[in-house]
Amino acid sequence: MVDFEWYRSFISIFKQSSVSEAARTRMMTQPAMSQHLASLEAEVGELLFTRAPRKMIPTERGKALYTQVVPLIEALEETTQNLKSNAATSLPAIRIGAAKEFFREKLAPHIGSYQMRIFAYMGVASKLLDLLVEEKVDIIVMSQKISTPGIEYIPYMQEEFALVTPPDYSEPTFDELDVLEAWLCCQPWISYDFDLPIIRRFWREHFQKRPQTHPTHVVPDLHSVLTAIEQGAGISLLPTFMLDDHLSRNKVKVIYPSYTVHNDLYLAYQTKNRNLAHLKSLIEMLKKAV
Template structure:
């Protein structure tokens, strides 16, 4: 007789391509997880994974079984969570983490729509992920999808970044991508970090090379970078959502064809996946697009 827990372990191994990672997520020992898989394979009568030195790969029978089991187990876990939620006091708060600029522009104007109290934490992607892993946050908005046991990501929007300059900047007649790159490289730049985040993306995607730029200022705040550009200090790269109320007398977009997109994700603990506060907050933030 097949134990339901074997199915749950099989699906987790399938998802992570690793018995050890699946064991961590399920909070089991690796031998116990291996025993679940061995028992299920014995019951099915076929091997469900091929083992390699680095990971395990599902067989055709394994793929077929997963496609049948995954929606059933997800539905059952959702039903179980609903039963648990019905018997618990309703949680009235959610701990949310985002970057400062995204929070100001996208979350704060929507916050009045939340039926829960929101405890906000602002920081970098690395900082927010650590807080999520430590259960100090329930939901984060991040531009980095770092595979982490027990954490699920949902893509929900693309940030669009463009090159901006003070209005007084005069651009020479440029007839090629090579000349654009040369002129841009010779300008004064303001960057969010020494590693030239996003600026490096523009060079890689459009010029197929690394930027040879030494920024004159490092300012780890997009609103302050916008103000610095308005004050005539140099060029930078900013998300278009910061430019919706652009002061056309102070700042302008250069070379709009050189724009790049940066994917944003929601991230939360798998164990909290069905919490209504998380779903409500994700819906609210999506409405800000």
């Protein structure tokens, strides 16, 4: 298969009448330029130049090939330059990673006001951090500060998780904490993970122990948890930023509002990029949207 670069080298040799001058023009080594020409001649099946002292003389086949390909190559290069020019004058692009629920509820409603093109990547914290380290994203929203060389974290916001139940759920009154815990342990819990990550945090904060319960249902994500609660499948802990519309339509309710748990969120990016204008601009806009 012919390599596009072989044609560019061929045209350069034709114009310069010299392999060395063509190599200098294309900022290549002379052996690499000679290899391009040899590969093209092998593909064509004929010599394209006669080698003379200090000069390359095109053969009739070389002249014919030049006439055929030069307008095509020049048109392609012009198109490439136009694309670069258009890209330079368009909105800057930035790649952002976040948990799916957070992006949907907190970021997606505002992307039209960011004055930049947003490319979103979803995943758990460890996956997002891998993408950042590999420079596949520019900035991520993280619920953990995982010490990683070259990665910088700044505080972003605090999310609150509340106990959410179906709207007709009974909310008994308890005078003692251990009785409340016992009642919660008897409820059908819905989680997005068998390890009960947020539920564990809630139990440690309020009861100073690991939860003595197991999930009745495990579903893929927090939006699935919310849908299951609306249908009466059980209770769970959900971030309050997901709940406004559902609470206003009486689809769910929050019980024991004084028993919540908070999660600190951070913005993370490559330390070497901290002064990039578009990154700094996005960080300011993200903070204003909180």
